[in-house]
Amino acid sequence: MTGGPGSVLVVGEALVDLVPVDGDGGVRTAQFGGAPANVAVGLARLGTPVSFAGGLGGDGFARMIGERLRAAGADLTLCTHSGLPTALAVAEPDSGGTGYHFHLQDTATFRLPDLSGRVSGFGAVYVGGLAAVVEPAASAVLATARAAAEHSLLVVDPNVRRDRTLGPDHGAAALRELCALAHVVKASDEDLERLWPGAAPEETCRELAAGGRLVVLTRGARGSTAYTATAPPVSVAATPVEVVNTIGAGDAFAAGLLSRLGARGSFTAAPSPEEVRDMLSTASETAASVCARAGTEPSVPAGA
Template sequence: MTGPDPRVLVVGEALIDLIPAPDGSLTPSPGGAPANVAAGLSRLGTRAVFAGTLSSDALGGLLRRRMTDAGVDLTHCGESDRPTALAVASPQPHGTRYDFHHQDTATFRLTPRTDGLDGFSTVYVGGLAAVVDPAAGAVLATARAAARETVLAVDPNVREDRSLDRAAVLRRLRELCELAHLVKASDEDMSLLWPGEAPEAACRRLAAGGRLAVLTLGARGSVAFLPDGRPLRIPAVPVEVVDTIGAGDAFMAALLGGLARFGRSPADLAPAAVLELLHRAATAAAAVCAQAGADLSGVRQSEVRQSAVRQSAV
């Protein structure tokens, strides 16, 4: 499935998070779930190729510098004169709420990527681009092609915003989950996507279709469901939380990086390998929670890998 130098194609948005400071001001910070995943992958030692669109404005320049500093390959990234999308963050006790300013921005002018996907070990799609037009159509076309040619990884990362059609959002994200070989979702995501069905039951059902389904539970850790229905659980890594912005994206980046190194389809992994992936991902998520912002710049890949091996041995 993969060569000796695996690459992950990340499709979606890079935008600016406006994060409230204690004095009430807003601090711009590079964000967007796919961009966070791409930067995290690269920081952790996996070659990441970002297929989004960056604005030629100053904020687009900030996003470009963030990814080039992390080592992300931007040769598949487009450029537009339209402005950069903004996400105003409102940290809450159990997560972060966002208000998005995305209409007619460069951020969501994506090009479908349907050729040459077998040259990537994994294609990741998710974030707001999966549900915001005109990007959503490009994301879906890319996901359908990736599902046929390589490993498709999806993080539904459900966002609710006044500008979005809720029914269309859920329909699009459910389709992506059903195309995927690897689904990573929070318990809140699953409750929104399949209301009336317990999150663990929904993940077990997804896994039964030949997928690896990973459910994150915040402070309660995470659980992966194998295609045969077996759950594999790990606790969260203890950490003093500064904020949770980007924690799920760091978890996904570490999960994808570990998967690329195994070089096998997620459904074919042995339970011990899945547990190692979960520990690796939990370590990266904890590292992001312990700092302000979504970047893994202060985390060395060796620390994540060694911590994962130690925890898997416990």
């Protein structure tokens, strides 16, 4: 099984996105999805040892998901298995981004193990996405995150979904608790506006960073900024790209960030400003590789 100070444990959902086919709004294609699963694939593609811990069902979608993760190089030893179906996310892209209508109940996807006893075997633990707010997964994610905060480097991507199923406030308290536990928080400006309404995202980042965290704020085409408690913010422009797709771009950014965060063979929440700039640049390039084509699997940035 994958493990060690340079490896990452990714905990969360692997599901199927039903995405409109170009040119025919009535036709949808089944696409590998789930923010944590996308991050696991991205990390594996970038050469970072990674274990994915999710719930896999007994249907054809689950077999497709397992094959995709294994092909990328992710270890699936810690996954749970059942005969239940795979969760579905109906993607609804529009001019404001991508919304989702979720089909989550009575699925294998959110039957996650409590891995609090295993986190010390990994250099970093990543949590976030739907599994952090949908039971029964949410309780297991929180227990695992609490242990990771004590014994590993906890990385949280709240990934607040703009959906039509869960409601605008569903899970906000749970995501705020995870951010408070984290050593590293990666969040979009929209995530922070939804979790801390009335506060500017930049101010929220400063407050989170003041607690000793590395906080990375993403703004899509406007680039990204990293905040720490001891140094001025570091900003990097978005990598220019002709956008074909935005689904999975934030997950690719997270994978690129984490891959560089552990580039020395172990993980730290206190990189130097030069290392921070390198991380943001790699993450931006990784996200751009997803935006440039259909699908969610990133290409390895040049020089990585």
